[in-house]
Each structure stands twice: as C-alpha cells, then as structure tokens.
Amino acid sequence: MNLRLLTTAAAIAVFTLAGCSKTDSGDKPAGEAATIKIGQIASMTGKEATFGQQVDDGIKLAIEEINKAGGLLGKKVELITEDTQSQTPPTKTAMEKLVSKDQVVAVIGEVASSRSMAAAPIAERGKVTLLSPASTNSNVTLDKDGKTLNYVYRICFIDPFQGTVMAKFASENLKAKNIAVLKDNANDYSVGLAKNFTETFTKNGGTIVEEQAYEGGQTDFKAQLTAIKAKNPEAIFVPGYYTEVSLIAQQARELGIKAPLLGGDGWDSPVLTQGAAKQALEGSFFSNHYSEQDTSAVVLEFIKRYTAKYNEVPGAMSALGYDAMNIIAKVIKDAGKADAETIAKGLATLKDYPGVTGKITIDAQHNANKPAVVLQIKDGKYSYYSTIAP
Amino acid sequence: MEEFLQQVINGLSLGAIYALIALGYTMIYGVLRFINFAHGDVFMVGAYIGFFIYPLLSESLETGYLTAFAVLLAAMLGCGLLGVTIEFLAYRPLRNRPKLTVLITAIGVSLFLEYTGQIDFVFGADYKTYPTLVERSAVLSGSGLSLGSDQVIVFVVAIGLMLLLRVIVMKTKIGIAMRALSMNLSAASLMGINTNRVISFTFFIGSALAGAGATLYAISYPKINPLMGVLPGLKAFVAAVLGGIGNIPGAVFGSFFIGTAETMTAGYISPTFRDAIVFGILILILIFKPSGLLGKGGVEKV
Numbered sequence: 001m002n003l004r005l006l007t008t009a010a011a012i013a014v015f016t017l018a019g020c021s022k023t024d025s026g027d028k029p030a031g032e033a034a035t036i037k038i039g040q041i042a043s044m045t046g047k048e049a050t051f052g053q054q055v056d057d058g059i060k061l062a063i064e065e066i067n068k069a070g071g072l073l074g075k076k077v078e079l080i081t082e083d084t085q086s087q088t089p090p091t092k093t094a095m096e097k098l099v100s101k102d103q104v105v106a107v108i109g110e111v112a113s114s115r116s117m118a119a120a121p122i123a124e125r126g127k128v129t130l131l132s133p134a135s136t137n138s139n140v141t142l143d144k145d146g147k148t149l150n151y152v153y154r155i156c157f158i159d160p161f162q163g164t165v166m167a168k169f170a171s172e173n174l175k176a177k178n179i180a181v182l183k184d185n186a187n188d189y190s191v192g193l194a195k196n197f198t199e200t201f202t203k204n205g206g207t208i209v210e211e212q213a214y215e216g217g218q219t220d221f222k223a224q225l226t227a228i229k230a231k232n233p234e235a236i237f238v239p240g241y242y243t244e245v246s247l248i249a250q251q252a253r254e255l256g257i258k259a260p261l262l263g264g265d266g267w268d269s270p271v272l273t274q275g276a277a278k279q280a281l282e283g284s285f286f287s288n289h290y291s292e293q294d295t296s297a298v299v300l301e302f303i304k305r306y307t308a309k310y311n312e313v314p315g316a317m318s319a320l321g322y323d324a325m326n327i328i329a330k331v332i333k334d335a336g337k338a339d340a341e342t343i344a345k346g347l348a349t350l351k352d353y354p355g356v357t358g359k360i361t362i363d364a365q366h367n368a369n370k371p372a373v374v375l376q377i378k379d380g381k382y383s384y385y386s387t388i389a390p
Numbered sequence: 391m392e393e394f395l396q397q398v399i400n401g402l403s404l405g406a407i408y409a410l411i412a413l414g415y416t417m418i419y420g421v422l423r424f425i426n427f428a429h430g431d432v433f434m435v436g437a438y439i440g441f442f443i444y445p446l447l448s449e450s451l452e453t454g455y456l457t458a459f460a461v462l463l464a465a466m467l468g469c470g471l472l473g474v475t476i477e478f479l480a481y482r483p484l485r486n487r488p489k490l491t492v493l494i495t496a497i498g499v500s501l502f503l504e505y506t507g508q509i510d511f512v513f514g515a516d517y518k519t520y521p522t523l524v525e526r527s528a529v530l531s532g533s534g535l536s537l538g539s540d541q542v543i544v545f546v547v548a549i550g551l552m553l554l555l556r557v558i559v560m561k562t563k564i565g566i567a568m569r570a571l572s573m574n575l576s577a578a579s580l581m582g583i584n585t586n587r588v589i590s591f592t593f594f595i596g597s598a599l600a601g602a603g604a605t606l607y608a609i610s611y612p613k614i615n616p617l618m619g620v621l622p623g624l625k626a627f628v629a630a631v632l633g634g635i636g637n638i639p640g641a642v643f644g645s646f647f648i649g650t651a652e653t654m655t656a657g658y659i660s661p662t663f664r665d666a667i668v669f670g671i672l673i674l675i676l677i678f679k680p681s682g683l684l685g686k687g688g689v690e691k692v
Contacts, residue, residue, distance in 0.1 A: 185662060214661050219611035219618075222400040223656035223664075230393040243517050243613055250612070254538030255396070256528040274519040275612055276526050 039098035041109035046086025058321025099126035113137030133320035163196030193239035246277035293384035405649025410603030411626035414596030430623015431503035436604030473597025507616030520612035634685020
C-alpha cells in the first residue's frame with residue numbers, strides 16, 4: 001500500500017520536474033535577454049566563507065557602479081551567485097546550473113584552486129568563460145596534458161611568481177645572504193613557492209643554509225627550528241598556511257631565533273596574528289595581491305567607494321572580485337558584444353588593465369602578469385612595505 | 391653538541407605531555423584490563439574546557455599565573471568528571487561482557503566525542519586559538535641552548551603531578567585499593583573493596599591527568615581543534631605499551647623515550663618520518679617484547 005503510494009508520488013514528481021524544465025528553456029529565446037547575466041561561484045558558507053563573501057562584496061560594488069553609469073551596451077548587469085559551500089561537489093553542481101540553466105555569459109570564481117579546477121571542465125564543455133579572481137595554483141588554467149584551456153582565465157599571479165618575489169625581496173630589500181627554508185611537504189602550494197624561492201635566491205648569489213620541512217596539521221616544529229637555528233640564518237622563508245605559520249613563529253621565538261619570517265599569500269588571515277603569534281610575527285614579511293595602504297589613485301578611490309558601501313576596509317579578496325567584474329565589463333564594452341565567445345577572446349588579449357590589484361596583463365597561459373605587494377606585520381596589522389614587479 | 395642538547399630538551403618536554411596522557415591509559419588498563427580509546431578525546435575536551443573557561447576566569451583573577459593555575463585545575467576537574475561519566479554510562483553496563491565489546495564501545499565513545507565536537511554549536515571544526523596563559527619567551531637563552539617558558543612549565547607541572555600520583559597510588563588507602571584491583575578484581579571485591587568506586591576514582595585520576603596534559607599541550611601549541619587528541623592519544627598509547635601497559639613508571643619512561651625519538655627523527659632524519667618512527671617502535675615492541683620494557687611477562691590463565 002505504502003509502496004504504491006510512494007511510486008505514484010515519485011512518478012508525479014518526475015513528470016512535474018520534466019515539465020518544468022521544458023517550459024523554462026522554452027521561455028525566453030537566448031540573446032533577447034533584457035540583462036547581461038554574469039554568474040558567480042563562491043564559497044559563501046563553510047570553511048573558507050570569508051574568501052567567498054569578500055569576493056562577492058567586491059563584485060557587487062563593481063556591478064552597482066556599472067549599472068549606475070547606464071549598464072553595458074544599454075543593458076543592466078545581473079549577477080547570479082551560487083554557493084559552493086567550500087566543497088568540491090556543490091561547486092560542480094553550481095557551475096552546471098549557471099552554464100546550462102541560467103545561460104550566463106561568463107562566470108567569476110572560485111577562490112580555492114581545487115574548486116576552480118573542478119569547475120574548469122564544465123566551463124570548457126559549455127564554452128563559457130570562467131574567470132578566477134584568486135586561484136594561484138599553476139595548473140588551474142591548464143588541462144591534464146599541460147595545454148592551456150580555452151575558457152579558463154585568472155586575474156591573480158601564480159604560485160611560482162610569489163616564490164620569486166620573496167627571493168628578490170630578500171636579496172634586494174633585506175640584503176640577506178643566508179636564508180633557511182621551512183616548507184609544508186604535503187602541500188603543492190608550499191613546495192612550489194619554496195622551489196622557486198630557492199632557485200631565484202641562489203641565482204642572485206644567496207645561500208640556502210638549511211632546508212627543513214613539516215606536514216600540514218602538525219603542531220611541533222621545534223626539531224626543525226633547532227636545526228635551522230644552528231645555521232644562524234638572516235631570515236626564514238615559511239611558505240605555508242596561517243595555522244601552522246603562527247605556531248612556527250611562536251616556537252621560533254622560544255628557541256631564541258630572532259630572524260624575521262618570510263611567506264606568501266597563505267598567511268593572509270585575521271587568525272594569523274591571534275594570541276602570542278602577534279608578538280612572534282612582529283617585523284615579518286609576506287607577499288600578497290594588494291594592500292589597503294597602497295597610495296595609488298586607483299586604490300584610494302576603490303577604498304573610498306567600498307568603505308562608503310560596506311563600512312569596512314576591503315581585503316585582498318574584495319579587491320580581486322572588484323577587478324574581475326570590471327575587467328569583464330571592459331572586455332564587453334570594447335567588443336560591443338556580450339556573448340561568451342567574445343569575452344574569452346577579449347580576456348586573452350587584455351593588456352595593461354589598471355586594476356586595484358595592480359596593472360594586469362593576461363599572458364599566453366591565461367595567467368595575470370602583474371606585480372605583487374610585500375606587507376610587513378606591525379603590531380598585528382599588515383602594513384605596506386613595497387611593490388615588486390614581475 | 392648544543393643542537394643535540396636542544397633536541398633532547400625539545401624531546402623531553404614533548405615526552406612529559408605524552409606521559410600525562412599515557413598514565414591514564416596505563417592506570418585504566420591496570421584495573422580493568424582494557425584500552426580506553428576515548429582517552430585521547432577526553433584530552434581534546436580538556437583543551438576546550440580551558441579555551442571556554444579562560445575568558446570567565448581572566449576577568450576575576452588578577453595575575454597571569456594564578457589564572458593559568460585555575461584553568462589547569464578546571465580542565466583537570468572537567469576531564470575527571472567526563473571520564474567518570476563515560477565509565478558510568480558506556481563501560482559499567484558492559485562490565486561482565488567480553489573485553490572486545492568494551493573495546494569497541496570505547497572506539498564508539500571516541501568517535502562520538504570527535505564528531506560531536508566538530509558540530510558548529512559545540513566546538514566547531516575549525517582551529518581555535520588557545521588563549522595565551524603564560525608569557526612565552528626564552529627563559530634560558532645563552533649562546534646556543536634555550537629553554538622556553540612553556541617548556542619549564544611543562545616540566546614542573548608534569549613532574550609534580552607524577553610525584554603526586556605516586557603518593558596517591560603508594561601511600562593512600564584508595565591507592566592500595568587500586569593496586570589490589572589491578573592484581574585481582576574479584577578477589578579485591580571479596581576483601582570488601584567497593585570496586586565500582588575504585589574504578590570511578592581511577593577514571594577520574596586518569597582523565598584529570600589527560601586534562602592537565604591538554605592544558606600543557608595547548609600552552610605549547612596554542613591551536614586546538616576537535617581532532618587534536620587523535621595523534622597525541624595514539625602516541626601516548628604506544629608509550630604506555632612500550633613501557634609495559636599497566637605499569638606506571640613504565641608509562642612515564644616510555645613517554646620520554648617516544649618524545650625524544652620523535653624529535654630526533656624530525657631533527658636528524660626527516661620530519662616526514664616522525665609519526666612513522668613511533669608506530670614502527672610499536673610494531674617492534676609487540677613482536678619482540680609484548681609485555682613492554684618494564685612490564686612483567688604474565689601467563690594468561692584460561
């Protein structure tokens with residue numbers, strides 16, 4: 001009895017659903033839409049929620065400004081945001097929906113490299129551009145064989161570049177000759193940064209006096225730091241994520257190591273300097289996408305508008321989201337057309353775009369060629385130190 | 391040479407924390423002959439007790455060390471009560487069942503604590519920053535050697551608690567009862583010992599030591615999460631087996647040995663092997679001397 005009821009219910013559900021999707025797709029012919037639809041996949045909830053929310057805030061500010069100025073090609077821009085819940089499977093579902101159901105002309109997202117990589121094949125198949133604001137893993141824009149994907153782009157620099165930047169910074173700004181490296185062996189990001197740092201630093205005449213490693217999730221780094229201390233380096237390059245970095249810094253100070261630590265954008269979190277880590281990291285440096293203390297006109301203007309809308313100072317993710325949306329708008333405006341194919345072509349030839357996060361040029365691998373900023377930790381806050389060009 | 395001595399200090403201070411956890415394993419094994427696999431998670435709860443109680447205490451108490459001491463006591467008391475509750479609800483109803491049943495229940499309790507802790511309104515799955523209980527600095531920072539303030543505290547508290555435990559086990563009436571239970575549970579009950587009370591007390595002491603270990607661990611490594619007890623718990627278990635499970639001095643010795651071995655491996659061979667070496671030791675000891683280094687080989691009577 002119950003079973004029959006269930007089957008009937010299921011059958012009805014299936015038919016209704018099928019009916020729905022039919023009317024949906026037949027509703028409006030493509031190309032005649034009253035708005036230009038831009039999709040977004042973002043981690044609005046979950047582990048990396050602050051990343052997704054910040055990007056979303058940046059995009060929304062850009063769209064508000066574009067629409068206030070009359071929109072694009074006479075049409076308003078409409079943002080359709082799908083939450084990835086900081087997980088891979090929902091990312092794929094979200095991307096599928098944007099590409100096939102909403103039929104957006106471009107998608108902005110994700111921050112995490114692993115999730116951008118999950119969405120990339122769907123972008124290729126649906127021939128819709130995926131523009132990542134902050135995925136720095138080198139493989140995001142490449143397929144399995146290392147060939148550049150047609151529809152995947154990013155507006156941030158890639159991991160190897162950060163290693164090079166910090167190596168340049170160490171030898172030119174700090175005038176350091178002897179540096180130790182402490183990397184996370186279980187993390188591609190960290191290993192990549194360490195490798196490129198070592199290559200550039202030794203090429204510039206410096207010496208890596210000690211190389212040690214750990215595995216993400218470990219808490220005791222005293223053994224490695226003791227070995228590093230014995231070599232007396234002028235600075236220690238720690239290209240890891242903020243949880244381990246804050247522990248490493250505290251343990252280093254307890255062992256009497258006074259050298260500053262150097263790192264990459266994996267450090268960028270409000271959690272980094274919580275507790276005793278605040279003191280331990282004082283005077284250390286890391287590379288990042290943008291600094292809110294940059295005094296260039298573009299940045300000042302962006303901060304003024306952002307603070308007026310949200311009442312808080314924008315982080316790097318917001319700046320990247322803002323740039324991503326404005327770049328898509330510029331490409332559409334320049335081409336005079338708003339279809340997926342045009343946007344992909346336009347992005348490939350983008351040159352010297354004056355973004356909030358620096359002058360952006362898209363290279364042959366679809367990565368952004370742009371400078372990085374070096375920040376110094378002062379009193380628990382990140383203060384702008386210098387800009388390093390590629 | 392200085393580097394080597396520094397590694398020894400690092401290893402011993404890690405070992406002192408393992409010792410506090412290992413004592414709980416070994417004491418409970420001593421009286422009940424089963425491994426309480428939830429012990430590592432009681433340790434985790436101890437860290438969270440400190441995390442939540444610190445903001446309440448730091449307002450009313452003036453000096454830093456007094457607050458730190460109060461947090462330590464709160465964690466010990468909280469963990470002790472948790473241990474007694476776990477024993478009462480999960481293990482006591484199974485007292486006369488096969489040992490395997492209790493062992494599997496212990497694994498269940500362990501998973502229950504780990505995954506309940508990950509729910510957002512309990513502890514949450516993300517890393518929390520443990521409050522700075524004591525000023526962290528290099529106390530003895532000469533040319534090469536340095537001794538962190540946290541390491542000094544770890545040594546003082548851990549050794550103090552071990553001596554206190556020694557006094558309780560050897561000199562007090564309840565200690566004598568515990569030792570009687572570990573020799574023969576049914577004979578002890580025939581002699582008029584209230585076995586349930588002694589078992590509860592053993593769980594209280596063992597879990598309170600884990601709470602103390604958690605506080606010391608979190609002072610040294612102030613990032614806590616609901617799965618933080620798994621690895622230290624397993625390593626302390628290995629230490630207890632190495633020293634001879636059920637043997638109190640053995641657990642302490644085993645812990646210092648494991649802590650040092652781990653640090654030396656990380657410092658001189660490769661940090662990737664630091665966990666592998668600990669479990670490698672477990673395999674070797676189980677093959678060549680299953681009763682442990684200080685344990686007495688006993689014949690299982692059937």
